[in-house]
Amino acid sequence: MTSLVLAIIFLDMEDYITPESDxxxxxxxxxxxxxxxxxxxxIVAEKxxxxxxxxxxxxxxxxxxxxxxxxxxxxxxxPTIAEYVGDLGWDEGRAEFxxxxxxxxxxxxxxxxxxxSYGHPGMSWVPQxxxxxxxxxxRVYIDETYTITPPIKExxxxxxxxxxxxxxxxxxxxxxxxxxxxxxxxxxxxxxxDEFLKVYRKLEAGEDVGLINLxxxxxxxxxxxxxxxxxxxxxxNPESGIYKKPRLKSRERIEEDLANLERFLVLAKSxxxxxxxxxxxxxxxxxxxxDGREFSSSELKSLCQKNMSQITCETVGDxxxxxxxxxFSMVTYSLAWFSxxxxxxxxxxxxxxxxxxxxxPTIGTAEQIDIEELLRACKREYEAMSRTGYLSISTEIxxxxxxxxxxxxxxxxxxxxxxxxxxxxxVGIKRGNFEVGKMITDEGARMxxxxxxxxxxxxxxxxxxxxxxxxxxxxxxxxxxSQLG
Numbered sequence: 407m408t409s410l411v412l413a414i415i416f417l418d419m420e421d422y423i424t425p426e427s428d429x430x431x432x433x434x435x436x437x438x439x440x441x442x443x444x445x446x447x448x449i450v451a452e453k454x455x456x457x458x459x460x461x462x463x464x465x466x467x468x469x470x471x472x473x474x475x476x477x478x479x480x481x482x483x484x485p486t487i488a489e490y491v492g493d494l495g496w497d498e499g500r501a502e503f504x505x506x507x508x509x510x511x512x513x514x515x516x517x518x519x520x521x522x523s524y525g526h527p528g529m530s531w532v533p534q535x536x537x538x539x540x541x542x543x544x545r546v547y548i549d550e551t552y553t554i555t556p557p558i559k560e561x562x563x564x565x566x567x568x569x570x571x572x573x574x575x576x577x578x579x580x581x582x583x584x585x586x587x588x589x590x591x592x593x594x595x596x597x598x599x600d601e602f603l604k605v606y607r608k609l610e611a612g613e614d615v616g617l618i619n620l621x622x623x624x625x626x627x628x629x630x631x632x633x634x635x636x637x638x639x640x641x642x643n644p645e646s647g648i649y650k651k652p653r654l655k656s657r658e659r660i661e662e663d664l665a666n667l668e669r670f671l672v673l674a675k676s677x678x679x680x681x682x683x684x685x686x687x688x689x690x691x692x693x694x695x696x697d698g699r700e701f702s703s704s705e706l707k708s709l710c711q712k713n714m715s716q717i718t719c720e721t722v723g724d725x726x727x728x729x730x731x732x733x734f735s736m737v738t739y740s741l742a743w744f745s746x747x748x749x750x751x752x753x754x755x756x757x758x759x760x761x762x763x764x765x766x767p768t769i770g771t772a773e774q775i776d777i778e779e780l781l782r783a784c785k786r787e788y789e790a791m792s793r794t795g796y797l798s799i800s801t802e803i804x805x806x807x808x809x810x811x812x813x814x815x816x817x818x819x820x821x822x823x824x825x826x827x828x829x830x831x832x833v834g835i836k837r838g839n840f841e842v843g844k845m846i847t848d849e850g851a852r853m854x855x856x857x858x859x860x861x862x863x864x865x866x867x868x869x870x871x872x873x874x875x876x877x878x879x880x881x882x883x884x885x886x887x888s889q890l891g
Contacts, residue, residue: 410887411609411680413618414571414688415581416446416548418525419469420481421625421633422453423649428462430624433664435468441671445622446548446685448477448525451510454517466517473684475523476544478530479510482638482859487530489641489860493868496763499534504541511542523685525549528587528634528859532866533873536566537760544568546685548619550575552850553873554880557719557842562617562692562883564729566876567758569692569883571619571685577605578619581670582626583655583663587635587858590626595666599673610679615885617688627663630655634859641861681890691890692883695726700753701736707825709733710818716841717811719881730814730842731878732756735791737817738784741824745781750824759791761878762810765871766799768835770806777830779804780820787813797878810878811838846874 417434421427431447438445447469457465478487490506491499515521523546524539526532531551539547548571556563556573563570579602580588583595591597602618609616625633631652637644644650655663674680683691701709705722710733712720717730735757743751783803790798801813808816815838823830851870 409612411616412683415620417622418477419449419453422456423633426654427625427628428465430627432465432468437668444684445472447472448475450477450481451479451513473522473686474518476511476514476521478527479507481527482634484643491532492866496872500537503535504538523548529854529857532869533876545689552853555845558882564881564883566879574619581620581622585632586623586626639858691885696728702753706736710821714818716839718842727881729879729881731759734814737821738788741781742785742788745785760796761876762797762799764799766809768809768812774832774834775804777833811840814838842877843874846877
């Protein structure tokens with residue numbers, strides 16, 4: 407069996423310290439143009455500012471023809487995103503991210519227009535970034551984090567209503583010339599061809615469409631040392647604010663590296679089942695089939711039955727994935743409808759709420775509640791998520807304060823009973839098993855925190871807790887090759 411393999415090449419344009427690094431994206435861009443390729447270019451706002459100060463209009467013009475994204479305001483200048491968000495709550499962290507990164511976003515947007523994508527500097531992934539990215543109309547998150555384990559391994563996924571081209575680490579390869587954040591050997595651009603072919607053949611032999619992420623730090627084509635690592639390692643900025651300039655490569659070495667990169671591009675383009683795409687194209691190819699779709703009452707009943715045993719993302723109908731938050735929105739809408747009409751709707755569209763902002767246990771000892779109280783609570787819950795865009799922290803019903811998982815499980819049980827035309831007076835409180843939360847791991851978060859840009863021993867456990875609450879939105883992204891063009 408032969409499957410199509412998709413590949414994205416993205417450039418992280420960062421080095422605002424070394425003027426000699428300005429030339430590298432121009433040279434790499436010429437190779438892209440020569441071979442008919444469009445890259446994703448995520449640029450740090452400060453890098454754009456220094457290009458403007460240095461009057462490098464040629465570089466700005468060249469990269470503007472690619473799929474432009476945002477890569478933070480100042481990269482790993484301390485405090486980094488992970489540091490300044492730290493242990494802040496949801497609203498405080500969201501506001502702080504937007505305050506510190508918003509000006510840089512505006513600077514980049516002012517030059518390049520709407521941006522397709524975002525990726526964090528270093529391993530500074532924080533869940534509170536997502537609301538700001540939505541506000542900025544950035545639809546694709548392309549980078550890597552170990553905190554999230556995808557619902558289907560090595561495949562893109564939806565999280566907080568953004569397409570995440572992450573979790574692909576076995577299928578993610580650097581095209582850096584040397585050194586860089588991965589500490590690559592000098593002959594890496596030769597060795598990477600064999601590594602790439604291994605990944606390609608593995609995905610080509612699979613049943614599903616595979617995706618390979620290829621990333622380039624253009625500065626590695628100009629310098630022998632990685633600018634970021636020698637200036638911002640282990641939580642420290644350069645003493646006296648004086649940046650260390652990395653050692654420069656010789657002209658001969660730069661030309662050799664570019665020649666090896668070109669050989670790689672020629673090889674990749676020759677593969678019969680490989681297609682290069684951009685972040686914008688990925689958005690179309692992986693577009694969420696649940697968005698705007700009418701779900702029948704039988705499909706919603708099936709979702710309720712599945713979520714009664716464990717709350718996680720599920721499929722219905724023709725393989726459409728539904729996140730727990732989306733299923734929650736549909737069952738509360740349906741029960742609210744029943745409250746007014748004494749009948750369940752024949753079909754319903756889902757909302758796409760984010761998860762709750764805080765963790766809240768169920769408080770109260772009652773084992774049953776009145777069905778009419780539950781129906782009224784569903785009406786309040788649906789109105790709240792429609793207004794705020796979030797699941798409620800808790801649902802107050804008949805003297806109880808129910809955690810979201812228990813509210814959802816109880817509503818699912820009631821929906822199933824009403825769909826079977828059973829008469830209900832009082833309904834039992836069901837305890838929800840939030841299985842999808844296990845896809846946010848402490849072990850993965852510790853891998854993120856151990857990145858060289860963070861201080862020794864850095865931890866931010868509050869971020870893991872908040873990320874787990876947003877697992878309500880987690881589900882796989884499925885490719886629709888009819889959108890490939």
